[in-house]
Amino acid sequence: MPLESNARIAKELARHGYNAEREAVTLLASASDSAAVVESVVDRAPADALRITADHVRAVTDDRAATDDRTATDDHAATDDHAATDDRAATDDRADPAANSTAASADSTHTSPPNRNGNEPASEGLKEASPVETGGSSSTTRAASNGETAGSASDTTPDRTDDAPHHDPDLRELTVGNDMTGRSTGTGAYSDFVRTFRDRYERLSKVLRGRVNHRPAEAIAEMPGGSDAAMIGLVNDVRSTKSGHWLIELEDTTGTFPALVMKDKGLADLVDEILMDECLAIEGTLADDSGILFADSLHFPDIPRTHRTGGADRHVQAALISDVHVGSDEFMADAWSSFTDWLHTPEAEPVEYVLLAGDMVEGVGVYPNQDEELEIVDIYDQYEAFAEYLKEVPADTEIVMIPGNHDAVRLAEPQPGFNDEIRDIMDVHDAQIVSNPATVTVEGVDVLMYHGVSLDEVIAELPEEKASYDEPHKAMYQLLKKRHVAPQFGGHTRVAPEERDYLVIEDVPDVFHTGHVHKLGWGKYHNVLAVNSGCWQAQTDFQKSVNINPDSGYAPILDLDTLDMTVRKFS
Numbered sequence: 124m125p126l127e128s129n130a131r132i133a134k135e136l137a138r139h140g141y142n143a144e145r146e147a148v149t150l151l152a153s154a155s156d157s158a159a160v161v162e163s164v165v166d167r168a169p170a171d172a173l174r175i176t177a178d179h180v181r182a183v184t185d186d187r188a189a190t191d192d193r194t195a196t197d198d199h200a201a202t203d204d205h206a207a208t209d210d211r212a213a214t215d216d217r218a219d220p221a222a223n224s225t226a227a228s229a230d231s232t233h234t235s236p237p238n239r240n241g242n243e244p245a246s247e248g249l250k251e252a253s254p255v256e257t258g259g260s261s262s263t264t265r266a267a268s269n270g271e272t273a274g275s276a277s278d279t280t281p282d283r284t285d286d287a288p289h290h291d292p293d294l295r296e297l298t299v300g301n302d303m304t305g306r307s308t309g310t311g312a313y314s315d316f317v318r319t320f321r322d323r324y325e326r327l328s329k330v331l332r333g334r335v336n337h338r339p340a341e342a343i344a345e346m347p348g349g350s351d352a353a354m355i356g357l358v359n360d361v362r363s364t365k366s367g368h369w370l371i372e373l374e375d376t377t378g379t380f381p382a383l384v385m386k387d388k389g390l391a392d393l394v395d396e397i398l399m400d401e402c403l404a405i406e407g408t409l410a411d412d413s414g415i416l417f418a419d420s421l422h423f424p425d426i427p428r429t430h431r432t433g434g435a436d437r438h439v440q441a442a443l444i445s446d447v448h449v450g451s452d453e454f455m456a457d458a459w460s461s462f463t464d465w466l467h468t469p470e471a472e473p474v475e476y477v478l479l480a481g482d483m484v485e486g487v488g489v490y491p492n493q494d495e496e497l498e499i500v501d502i503y504d505q506y507e508a509f510a511e512y513l514k515e516v517p518a519d520t521e522i523v524m525i526p527g528n529h530d531a532v533r534l535a536e537p538q539p540g541f542n543d544e545i546r547d548i549m550d551v552h553d554a555q556i557v558s559n560p561a562t563v564t565v566e567g568v569d570v571l572m573y574h575g576v577s578l579d580e581v582i583a584e585l586p587e588e589k590a591s592y593d594e595p596h597k598a599m600y601q602l603l604k605k606r607h608v609a610p611q612f613g614g615h616t617r618v619a620p621e622e623r624d625y626l627v628i629e630d631v632p633d634v635f636h637t638g639h640v641h642k643l644g645w646g647k648y649h650n651v652l653a654v655n656s657g658c659w660q661a662q663t664d665f666q667k668s669v670n671i672n673p674d675s676g677y678a679p680i681l682d683l684d685t686l687d688m689t690v691r692k693f694s
Contacts, residue, residue, distance in 0.1 A: 129467045132161060133515060134460075139165045142174035142518040142551065145290075148467060150180040160184060174518045290475055290519050294437065297476070297521055299555060300562040303625045304540040315620035320357065320400075320612075323624040324375060327402035327606055328355045330424040335404045340378040348411035354380055355404045361397050369394045371418070373403060382407060382416040393421045395586055396601060401610035424606035426649040432633040435566035435683040440473040442466075443679045445480035445574070445638025446658035448529065449512060450505035452498040453661040454485070456512070458676035458694035463515035465693070474680060476565055477520055480638040480656065481527025481574035483509050483549075489529050496663050502531050506548045513551045522554035523563050527574040527639060535619035536560075536576065536609055536626060560608050560625070562632060568683050571632035575639030575655065577602070577609035577616045582640075584611070592671070595655040596644040599635055603628065603648050633686065641666070641673035645688060652686055654679050 132151045136143045143151075154160040163183045164175055172179070309315045331337070335353040343352050356373030363369055369384040371394075382405045384390050397403065404422035409415070448454050465471050484505035485497060499505045516522065526532045531545055538559040541549070546556055557563070560573035581598045582590045590598035602608050606628040609616045618626070635653045643657040657674040666673060676694025681687075 129464070132157060133463075133467060135161055136165070136175055137511065137514040141165070141168065141172070142514050144174065144176050144519055145467060145517045146177040147175045147180045150177055150184065154184060160187070163187075292519070294439075295475065295521060296564070296566045297523070297555070298564045299523070299557050300564065300630075301625060302540070302557040302561045303537050303621065304556075304558045306621075307539055307619070308622050309620040311620065318622060319618070319620040319624050321376060322622070323607070323627055324357055324402060326624070326627050326629055327424050328375075330606060331355045331402065331404040331422055334422050335406050337404065340373070340375050340380040342377075343380055343409070343416070344378075344413060346409060346413055348409055348413045350409050350413075351407075352409050352416055353404060353406040354382070354416065355402065356380070358397055358399050358401050358403055361394070361399070371397065371403075371405065373405065380416065381414075382418045384418045384421070388418065390418065390421055393423075396423075396589060396604070397421075398581070398584055398605070398611045400612045401605045401607060423604045425604045426606070426631055426651055428649050430631050430650045432650055432686055433567040433569060434686065435568065437566075437684060438473055439475050439566060439683050441476035441478055441565055441570075441681045441683055442474055443478050443480070443634075443636050443654050443656045443681055444659070445636075445656045446482040446527070446641055446660060447479070447509065447512070448482055448485045448658065448660040449509040450485035450497060450499040450502075451660050451663065452496055453663050454498065455659050455661055455676055455694055459512055459659055460515060461693040462676075462678055462691075463512075465691070466517050466520070473682075475519075475521060476683075477516060477522045478563060478565075478570060478572060478636060479522065479524040480572050480636050481525050481559055482529040482638060482658075483524065483527075484529060484531075485660075486529035486531070490665050493665070496665065503545075503548065506531070506545055510549050510551050513549065513554070516552065518552065520552060522552045523572070524549075524554055524556050525559040525561055525572050525574060526556075527559065528576050532559075533619065535617040537619065537621070538574075558625070562630065566683050568634060568686070569630065569632045570634040570636055571608075571628065572636050573602075573608045575637035577611070578637065578640050578655075580609075580611055580614050580616050592640055592642050594644050595637070595640050595642045596646045596648075596653040599637060599644075599653040599655065600646075600648040603635060603651055603653065634681065641671060641675070643674035643677050643679075643690065645679065645690075652681075652688065654681075654688070 129148050129152050132148050133143060151157050151161055160183055164179055167183060168175060168179055332355065335355065337353045337355045340354060340356065343354055346352055354373050354375070356375040358371065359374040359379055360372040361369065367386045371382045371384060372379055373382065384394055402424055405416060405418050406420045407416045407418040410417065447459070466474060484502065487493065487500065487502050494500065499508055526538045526541065528534055532538045532541060536559065540556040540558050549556065560571060563570045563572055578595060578598045581601050582592060585601065590601055608626045608628065609618060612618050632651060635651055637655050638658065640655060641658040641660070642655060645652065645654040647653070656679050657677040659675060660673060661675055662673055676692055678691045678693060680689045680691060
């Protein structure tokens with residue numbers, strides 16, 4: 124049975140308003156007259172059913188089989204012995220179309236899809252090598268050289284058979300942490316901001332206190348000149364002097380204190396990484412008048428090099444995607460359908476989770492003249508359309524979504540999950556919709572999901588070798604080093620004051636998943652896998668104007684047992 128049959132059946136059911144289990148789609152595809160069976164299943168589905176199950180299909184196919192048997196018996200009684208023999212042979216041939224289909228699949232040769240260089244695999248039936256990236260490769264070109272897997276519906280992949288394994292929901296484990304949806308308390312008052320930054324300082328300073336013997340600002344000012352001292356604080360100011368040195372002013376809960384980083388200390392690379400409002404520790408020696416600290420070393424909160432990752436107890440995978448942008452006239456519907464078609468194949472059997480890092484829709488009024496690039500101009504209609512595309516994903520897939528800056532939520536971070544009206548629109552698969560950012564623990568693997576608006580600011584502020592759009596994972600490394608997803612306040616990244624700073628990376632994740640910049644990049648930083656997952660939108664006129672060439676139609680597939688990753692391209 125060709126792959127297109129599964130895809131066609133899934134889409135036909137979606138057209139009638141139903142999702143479907145994978146096994147149900149397989150049974151329909153194996154039916155001798157699948158179109159007629161689909162119509163019968165839809166007609167006989169319970170009025171309150173939201174998805175078609177394998178039991179619904181079997182009820183129809185069993186009735187049809189019984190009818191066929193009675194017809195065959197009547198025909199047999201009306202014929203002579205020779206005709207009866209022929210009828211029995213014909214009946215034997217069509218007794219189990221599913222089995223015949225299975226046999227045909229078994230007899231056919233499994234051919235792996237060609238690699239991105241257009242070469243056929245060297246050997247038939249061998250599992251393709253995973254383009255797992257642990258060294259930081261990010262560009263599309265480098266991914267191609269690693270044998271990036273093609274995943275379009277045109278690949279010659281055999282269809283799922285009836286005896287294929289199916290997902291066991293009892294084996295799944297998924298919990299969400301750091302979700303602030305429904306917990307927003309900020310009013311925008313000055314005191315709210317003070318409370319947020321105080322919480323940031325207290326939680327990140329705890330990480331640094333084990334590394335330096337720090338003193339509060341007011342205590343350092345009282346120490347005798349020439350004393351060794353260390354201070355932990357938020358960066359209040361950083362500037363260069365006429366002599367080429369750097370002056371850094373730190374602020375804690377007691378006051379501010381300046382530190383001078385001499386240009387001959389070998390700390391220039393670290394100074395280049397400093398952002399306003401991040402938490403930092405500086406060790407050094409006080410001047411004779413105790414008015415300034417001469418820095419000897421700088422310390423970021425950072426991820427421990429000894430971080431040990433978790434892992435699932437079985438072979439199971441998660442698809443990490445973002446930036447679908449339904450509603451844009453550049454939304455790549457064909458690529459999306461190729462992706463969802465592939466999810467119905469045996470090759471995608473281990474993919475039981477989809478983690479979507481924001482920008483489900485294109486939104487309205489996000490950038491100048493956006494209305495000229497919209498296929499769907501109403502924001503609610505955009506979410507209705509997105510929900511229809513989401514129906515193409517297998518019904519038993521667990522989906523977690525966070526909002527992005529194009530979605531219908533506040534722009535200030537942290538962003539709560541959607542309101543009830545939009546949640547009702549996107550109720551497909553009972554998807555979990557949580558805040559941006561949030562930590563999702565999937566079968567023992569902690570995945571920090573953050574849409575990634577602050578990446579623009581990090582890339583703009585830091586040297587190109589440390590952060591760039593071509594290698595977005597390096598900008599993500601900086602956020603991990605600072606233990607905060609949006610450290611700089613007052614720039615392009617809007618921060619909402621809350622009782623606690625939900626943007627702090629207090630617990631070290633195993634995987635850091637972002638989107639927003641529409642570029643594909645991945646690598647490991649202190650054993651943490653950082654992944655920016657690209658997008659599902661072709662280049663818009665606005666992106667052309669700001670020189671953004673997106674990586675579109677990619678789906679990073681993460682092995683939750685090993686944290687290896689395969690990038691598949693569907694465009």
